[in-house]
Amino acid sequence: xxxxxxxxxxxxxxxxxxxxxxxxxxxxxxxxxxxxxxxxxxxxxxxxxxxxxxxxxxxxxxxxxxxxxxxxxxxxxxxxxxxxxxxxxxxxxxxxxxxxxxxxxxxxxxxxxxxxxxxxxxxxxxxxxxxxxxxxxxxxxxxxxxxxxxxxxxxxxxxxxxxxxxxxxxxxxxxxxxxxxxxxxxxxxxxxxxxxxxxxxxxxxxxxxxxxxxxxxxxxxxxxxxxxxxxxxxxxxxxxxxxxxxxxxxxxxxxxxxxxxxxxxxxxxxxxxxxxxxxxxxxxxxxxxxxxxxxxxxxxxxxxxxxxxxxxxxxxxxxxxxxxxxxxxxxxxxxxxxxxxxxxxxxxxxxxxxxxxxxxxxxxxxxxxxxx
Numbered sequence: 001x002x003x004x005x006x007x008x009x010x011x012x013x014x015x016x017x018x019x020x021x022x023x024x025x026x027x028x029x030x031x032x033x034x035x036x037x038x039x040x041x042x043x044x045x046x047x048x049x050x051x052x053x054x055x056x057x058x059x060x061x062x063x064x065x066x067x068x069x070x071x072x073x074x075x076x077x078x079x080x081x082x083x084x085x086x087x088x089x090x091x092x093x094x095x096x097x098x099x100x101x102x103x104x105x106x107x108x109x110x111x112x113x114x115x116x117x118x119x120x121x122x123x124x125x126x127x128x129x130x131x132x133x134x135x136x137x138x139x140x141x142x143x144x145x146x147x148x149x150x151x152x153x154x155x156x157x158x159x160x161x162x163x164x165x166x167x168x169x170x171x172x173x174x175x176x177x178x179x180x181x182x183x184x185x186x187x188x189x190x191x192x193x194x195x196x197x198x199x200x201x202x203x204x205x206x207x208x209x210x211x212x213x214x215x216x217x218x219x220x221x222x223x224x225x226x227x228x229x230x231x232x233x234x235x236x237x238x239x240x241x242x243x244x245x246x247x248x249x250x251x252x253x254x255x256x257x258x259x260x261x262x263x264x265x266x267x268x269x270x271x272x273x274x275x276x277x278x279x280x281x282x283x284x285x286x287x288x289x290x291x292x293x294x295x296x297x298x299x300x301x302x303x304x305x306x307x308x309x310x311x312x313x314x315x316x317x318x319x320x321x322x323x324x325x326x327x328x329x330x331x332x333x334x335x336x337x338x339x340x341x342x343x344x345x346x347x348x349x350x351x352x353x354x355x356x357x358x359x360x361x362x363x364x365x366x367x368x369x370x371x372x
Contacts, residue, residue: 001368002031002084006076006100007091009040012206013286014121017151017174018091019043024177024361026050033079037068044263053079069095069102076103080114086372088116089364093125094134097141104144115146115371120169122151122283122304123210125159139163146371152305155283170367173308174284175360176352181293183270183349190271193257198228199335202272202296204265204287205279207237212301215278215324217243219299221250222328227335231256232268269294273341274331280321282306289355292348297341299331309355315348 003025007018019042022032026049033051034040043052055075057066076099079085088103090096100116107114118141125138142148142165149170150156156169194200201220205211213233220231233243233256240258247253262268269275275291277300282288285306288298292309298316300306312318317330334341 001025001365001372002033002086003368004033004035004076004079004083004085004088005091006035006072006088006096007040009036009038009043010206013174013284014092014119015040016042016286017121018089018119020175020177020357021089021361021364022050023047024357025364028361028365031083033083033085035072035075035079041261041263051083069099072096072099073102073106076100077106080107081110081112085114087368088114089119089368090116091119092121093118093138093142097145098137101141101144117147117149117367117371118142118145119172120148120150120155120159120283122155122281125155125162125283135163139165143167147367149367151284152308154305154308158283158304172360172363172367173355174286174289175355175357176286176289176293177357178293178353181266181269181290181352183295184267186267186270189267193232193271194230196228198230198255199273200230200232200271201274201276201331202232202234202268202291203276204234204291205237205277207235207239207243209239210280211237211239212278212280212322213239213243214246215322215327216276217246217250217252217256218324219276219278219327219331220256221252222324223331223335224252224255226332229255229335232272233258234260234262234265234268236260265290266294269296272296274299274334275316276327276331277301277306277310278319278321278327279303279306285309289352292352295345295349297334297344297348299327299334309351311347311351315344315351 005022008015019040026032035053037055057071090100097118149172203216275296275298282304298310301321302318319326
């Protein structure tokens with residue numbers, strides 16, 4: 001099949017999933033064309049079946065805000081006509097679904113009809129999409145999609161609750177590439193970061209308010225008072241500066257490292273004992289799943305779709321949002337019991353294997369084929 005994928009090219013979950021999906025489809029022999037405003041961060045190696053088309057937005061003095069949606073639709077039309085695409089898969093409803101609808105209408109005037117799938121990822125529905133400024137357009141463009149998918153049962157339920165959706169929503173969960181996200185021997189790396197055998201905790205996010213990064217810092221402070229440990233803060237975003245200030249205020253800076261965005265995330269997760277995800281909402285929790293693939297148990301909130309992957313008392317522990325005391329207690333329960341920690345690591349890997357990319361890709365292929 002010749003497949004067009006439209007996504008955000010960032011470190012966010014929707015961009016990561018879309019890119020990994022395209023790479024996996026290319027590995028299976030499909031021709032994949034990415035359409036976005038810059039090269040996706042995980043599109044980091046040459047593949048003969050993968051093509052990238054940059055959306056260029058002209059700037060004119062008349063426009064206070066460059067019309068990206070119009071430029072995206074025009075690029076979609078151009079790629080579809082010139083590359084012979086058979087199906088278009090857009091990730092994150094805003095503005096990709098509405099742009100796909102417009103492109104579809106333009107193509108029909110040329111006698112070409114190409115189906116498009118909209119995959120809902122989370123904040124496009126639970127946050128941005130519910131804004132009155134966008135709600136009607138989001139609802140319309142989703143309903144005009146030839147198929148709709150959501151990455152978790154929770155997100156499907158939220159979408160049906162807040163939007164008047166007329167079509168079936170297929171739940172196709174996020175996935176992890178177990179070949180990549182697996183534990184490897186990085187003892188030399190671990191000894192440099194924790195030279196005295198300290199336990200290592202990690203958090204990965206885009207440092208937005210919804211991630212509640214401050215809960216990670218406060219939880220770590222409580223754990224640090226009981227056992228020697230280190231914390232690795234991976235990622236970047238609007239809350240990073242205030243989090244660094246919080247560490248200085250609490251006097252924990254010497255045991256916390258802010259590593260910024262990391263391409264080889266699996267190498268860091270391989271030396272991690274515990275992963276922390278205290279988000280106020282996650283439609284799925286892809287960062288937690290990638291940690292579990294590297295045999296890292298998860299301490300998380302029970303928000304959104306997280307309980308669909310992190311099983312309380314098996315692969316980690318769930319707490320109410322903002323319950324720092326419970327997060328610290330559960331963390332110490334694992335970090336102070338090596339045998340239990342080893343068992344939870346095995347359980348985390350077994351759970352991650354259920355979401356192995358090889359199990360999920362055929363679900364997308366089947367959906368594509370049914371529409372084409």
